[in-house]
Amino acid sequence: GAVVSQHPSRVICKSGTSVKIECRSLDFQATTMFWYRQFPKKSLMLMATSNEGSKATYEQGVEKDKFLINHASLTLSTLTVTSAHPEDSSFYICSAQPRDITDTQYFGPGTRLTVL
Amino acid sequence: LAKTTQPISMDSYEGQEVNITCSHNNIATNDYITWYQQFPSQGPRFIIQGYKTKVTNEVASLFIPADRKSSTLSLPRVSLSDTAVYYCLVGDMGGATNKLIFGTGTLLAVQP
Numbered sequence: 001g002a003v004v005s006q007h008p009s010r011v012i013c014k015s016g017t018s019v020k021i022e023c024r025s026l027d028f029q030a031t032t033m034f035w036y037r038q039f040p041k042k043s044l045m046l047m048a049t050s051n052e053g054s055k056a057t058y059e060q061g062v063e064k065d066k067f068l069i070n071h072a073s074l075t076l077s078t079l080t081v082t083s084a085h086p087e088d089s090s091f092y093i094c095s096a097q098p099r100d101i102t103d104t105q106y107f108g109p110g111t112r113l114t115v116l
Numbered sequence: 117l118a119k120t121t122q123p124i125s126m127d128s129y130e131g132q133e134v135n136i137t138c139s140h141n142n143i144a145t146n147d148y149i150t151w152y153q154q155f156p157s158q159g160p161r162f163i164i165q166g167y168k169t170k171v172t173n174e175v176a177s178l179f180i181p182a183d184r185k186s187s188t189l190s191l192p193r194v195s196l197s198d199t200a201v202y203y204c205l206v207g208d209m210g211g212a213t214n215k216l217i218f219g220t221g222t223l224l225a226v227q228p
Contacts, residue, residue: 004159034215043203044160044218093159095216103148105216107159 003027004096006108013084014116021079021111023094029074030096034105035067038091050077074099084115120204120219127225134191136222138204141185146208149180149187154201154221163202164189191224199226 003026013019023033031052036044048058048069056069068080077096081088091112095105121139128134140149148167152160164171166178166187177190191198201221 006159036218043220046215046217049215091157095159103165104162106162107152110157110159112157 002098002104002106004094004106004108006092006094006111008111009109010112010114012114012116015085016083018080018082019084019113021081021092021094021113023077023079023096023108025075025096025098025106028096029099030077031074031099032097033071033077034095034097035069035077035079036093036095038093038110040091044093047079081113084113086115089113089115119217120206122202122204122219122222124220125223125225127227128194129227130195131193134194134198134224134226136189136191136202136204136224137186138189138219139186140204140206143184143206144208147184147206148208149178149184150205150207150216151176151178151189152203152205154203160203194224194226196226196228199224 005024007022033050035047037047038044046059047062048056050056050069050071052071052074058064066082071077091110093110095107097105150165151163153163154160164173164176164178166180168180171178179188201223203218203221205216207216
């Protein structure tokens with residue numbers, strides 16, 4: 001149980017295009033999901049907190065207009081990187097907090113984004 | 117959110133017990149201590165969580181002293197497959213601010 005998936009697992013796109021990454025909780029409902037970014041040999045950096053049915057809360061320094069987050073259902077949150085540039089290339093990871101077990105987060109496998 | 121401090125890296129050999137200590141001097145009353153393991157190009161995997169004293173599961177033990185200003189993750193008899201980055205996190209998981217802030221983590225290298 002408690003499986004979180006991400007799609008796609010890796011994506012390569014051209015500079016200036018937008019890329020959507022999906023995060024799904026497969027066997028539980030998640031009122032809250034989190035999005036992280038991780039650069040090579042660095043730690044995870046929290047980007048935003050996504051709550052079902054409401055606007056995401058972004059961490060300081062994260063551009064909300066560039067990283068669009070939608071949490072339309074209790075099992076799906078999406079992160080859209082708009083007008084991607086090479087510096088956006090990174091490993092994007094989501095986590096989901098179960099609706100009824102609020103002291104635990106389960107992480108997805110991550111999405112490798114490469115912007116050419 | 118309490119900041120955590122861990123050793124950047126540790127080396128060990130197969131079969132040894134490994135103890136990774138994390139400092140969290142500013143831990144709050146409602147904060148839990150959680151440890152995650154991460155392999156390259158994968159998402160973090162939950163290892164263990166505790167509030168005080170000792171917690172043990174099938175893969176690790178977590179020791180937390182009475183003042184809760186530090187914690188130690190103990191991995192019994194490590195194998196090569198335990199080579200990974202281990203993160204110690206502190207947060208009020210069940211509260212309004214339940215986000216996790218990752219520190220540098222500890223890169224554990226297990227050698228044969």
